[in-house]
Amino acid sequence: MSAALAAILDEDPFPVPPPRGRPARRIRDDAEAIAVAREVARTIAAGAVERDQERRLPYEEMDLISDAGLLAITVPKAFGGAGVASGTVAEVIAILSAADGSIGQIPQNHFFILEALRLEGSEAQQRFFYARILDGERIGNALSELGTRTAQDHATRLGRTAEGLRLNGRKFYSTGALFAHWIAVVANDDENRSTIALVPRDSAGLTVVDDWSGFGQRVTGSGTTILDNVAVHPFAVISLRAVFERPTSMGPFAQIMHAAVEQGIARAALDETIRFVTTRSRPWKDAGVDRASDDPYTVAEVGELKIRLDGSQALLTRSGRFVDAAQHAPSTEAVAAASVAVAEAKVASTEAALQIASKLIELAGSQATLTRHGLDRFWRNARTHTVHDPIRWKYRAIGDYWLNGINPPRHGAI
Structure with a gap:
């Protein structure tokens, strides 16, 4: 100390x-x-x-x-x-x-x-x-806000007053805050530097509202956090700006976890596809077979989905080694390589989750649309989570890196 x-x-x-x-x-x-x-x-x-x-x-x-x-x-x-x-x-x-x-x-x-x-x-x-x-x-988050120019901009302030440091602002997408013991609040200090303040969940002036209404990821608790003159001890403040000012593993580490969410959803969706097709679905009449699992087009589609899933898994596993390298020996080059490797995994897992979750309903057939099965949740969850940061920007970052030797920006969304 x-x-x-x-x-x-x-x-x-x-x-x-x-x-x-x-x-x-x-x-x-x-x-x-x-x-x-x-x-x-x-x-x-x-x-x-x-x-x-x-x-x-x-x-x-x-x-x-x-x-x-x-x-x-x-x-x-x-x-x-x-x-x-x-x-x-x-x-x-x-x-x-x-x-x-x-x-x-x-x-x-x-x-x-x-x-x-x-x-x-x-x-x-x-x-x-x-x-x-x-x-x-x-730890739950109070990072992003509604109403700012981008999702990475923050109007919440950590200001010094006669009574000490105080937090004021309003956050949204507060994933996990309802279930947390500590809320990590991103706010700008009096010098406009981005900080993280860790405050106890039951702090006076801190209110977590269960108003998340997304059609997917419905039970993440990603609603509103209100900060009304919340006391913050200096001991509980960490610089967020500092971890992105220099080369660190922060960005790729954040992103590999998002890729993993999609990979998990994709796995489960394929498992459900196989289970439903082999136990409940009926073949198309022109297939001339007795089981849906013998329909040649269904067989081919499942083969394609498995290849896509295994490919995204391989990229996710590979990207973990790059993130470890950036953690153990951070440098501009190591962090850029990790960011690109994770971006490649995130693109692959996003596309796998969305495609497999959609094909689940198509291949399983009309029975799969019945509410009691809940099979729509895979696509809804994947689609909701994948808008966290758009893969169109990841394609560009990957292309710029390999084609033009341009490193991706250092922040938590690449």
């Missing part, structure tokens, strides 16, 4: 909220993280259709994920965590997303903030927040 920070804490101790109050598993390594994710996913998948149709928010499911230790897998080994590889983080998110696309998206911003803490947090900040995360606490 720096002498300056120690002096601040002596004069104004950090008000520590009560701990979560229940133990969380300590995952030791990558293999255990994936095994635990598969175990948790089996439980989550059982209620996915009902949660989507009834818009039943996953409080219990998020507690299950916390209890299993999955939200602490990126805590570095030096602080008691597993410090898993980026590809493992992506695989865990893909596994959860295959079980329920909404739930698979919720940890993305949690891990994003932990990466910011790793890159820019002080040792004292890291020790405090990592310990809380290892105990199963969750």
